[in-house]
Amino acid sequence: MAVLVLPATSRGGGRNMVDEERNWIACALQGDDDAFGQLVEAYQRPVFNLCYRMLGSPTEAEDAAQETFIRAYTRLSSYDADRKFSSWLLAIASHYCIDQLRRRRFKLVSWDDLPPWSWLPDPAPQPEEVTLNREAKHQVRALLESLPPDYRAAMILRYWHELSYEEIARVLDTTVSAIKSRLFRARQMMAASAAQAEAMPVATAAAGVGGLEAVGEG
Amino acid sequence: MRTECDTCGERMSLWLDGRLDRAQIEQMEAHITVCPICRATFVAWRRADTGLTSAPTVSPSLGFVARFQTRLAARRRRRYVWAGLVTLAVASVGLWLAVVALMAVSGLAVWQDVSAGGLWGQMIDIFLALGETGVACVDLALLVTRALEHGIRHPAFVAYTLVTVGLLLAWARIVGGRVRVYSPMAVDVR
Numbered sequence: 346m347a348v349l350v351l352p353a354t355s356r357g358g359g360r361n362m363v364d365e366e367r368n369w370i371a372c373a374l375q376g377d378d379d380a381f382g383q384l385v386e387a388y389q390r391p392v393f394n395l396c397y398r399m400l401g402s403p404t405e406a407e408d409a410a411q412e413t414f415i416r417a418y419t420r421l422s423s424y425d426a427d428r429k430f431s432s433w434l435l436a437i438a439s440h441y442c443i444d445q446l447r448r449r450r451f452k453l454v455s456w457d458d459l460p461p462w463s464w465l466p467d468p469a470p471q472p473e474e475v476t477l478n479r480e481a482k483h484q485v486r487a488l489l490e491s492l493p494p495d496y497r498a499a500m501i502l503r504y505w506h507e508l509s510y511e512e513i514a515r516v517l518d519t520t521v522s523a524i525k526s527r528l529f530r531a532r533q534m535m536a537a538s539a540a541q542a543e544a545m546p547v548a549t550a551a552a553g554v555g556g557l558e559a560v561g562e563g
Numbered sequence: 564m565r566t567e568c569d570t571c572g573e574r575m576s577l578w579l580d581g582r583l584d585r586a587q588i589e590q591m592e593a594h595i596t597v598c599p600i601c602r603a604t605f606v607a608w609r610r611a612d613t614g615l616t617s618a619p620t621v622s623p624s625l626g627f628v629a630r631f632q633t634r635l636a637a638r639r640r641r642r643y644v645w646a647g648l649v650t651l652a653v654a655s656v657g658l659w660l661a662v663v664a665l666m667a668v669s670g671l672a673v674w675q676d677v678s679a680g681g682l683w684g685q686m687i688d689i690f691l692a693l694g695e696t697g698v699a700c701v702d703l704a705l706l707v708t709r710a711l712e713h714g715i716r717h718p719a720f721v722a723y724t725l726v727t728v729g730l731l732l733a734w735a736r737i738v739g740g741r742v743r744v745y746s747p748m749a750v751d752v753r
Binding site: 503 | 572573575576577579580582604607608610611612614615616618620621622623624627628630631632634635638
């Protein structure tokens, strides 16, 4: 399983690291930006991964991850030290991404915001676009996109962050039975989506699970 | 009504998450063996599960922390600007309210005095006091003049005056001479 490797601090990997994390938090609370920078450095990967899997776009994931850390910085005084810092951060990121996905459905683009030639196909695709086109073929992305935001968050926390039902429930601010139900229904939806994709000709079937693309695989 | 297939579906999900005990696993396996629909579902779920578990983790591009710090600084500046504007607006409104309140209180007090007839009496008192002060000042000036008149005729005052004038002339001569010596205008440029 491609489990996301959380910093040693969040896995309980040593008393020194836990103490160091607490020290960073204490210093950040006193206005030390460098200490908060250390926390960002330590947790940038899990937060970015969650945002990327939720939103499916590297650009949006970068924005969401940055926003997550900004919110964490401004709400640091409300952080409960009895809770794992990684869970607290992932909760902020999850809720932010769920909100973004819900807004995305109702997002209207003004004609004024679009350049007059925006409807024309660009003969030379940008590198990011190439990446996006590749990502669009990913089975994993397609599977995740077939899920509603709440279910998607539960699946990502379960598969990439290897959280228990109880931890997922805490992060998403719900009950364990709700998480059980979400994971069950998510699997049903993903299987239905995969069956639908298999029934379609070549284009989607060619994209295998093995050929996954990542922004910065590690 | 819950069927055995419903129960099996829920158990499959729990099994994938490693949350079934041995007896439950055996029951699930027994049902999958005899039920082709649940078997097909199981295969499809396993495939999706394999896809998710083999998917790589994703990292942000280099410089994420620096970009965060830049964004944080910009956000902070924006917050300070807003805080400043709000403070200014509140202070302006407060000042105007204070001025209006002061004017209202003063106006009310004047109105009460005018309506009670007390204000004119107070103003007359003030003018009388000013008049008395003016008279007192004139009296003082006359007193000083009279004192000088009498003092000039006294020999001590005459002596004092002569000494003072003499000293002034001597000082003017010394200082005036030095100024001429050191003045650039006095230098012979030929």
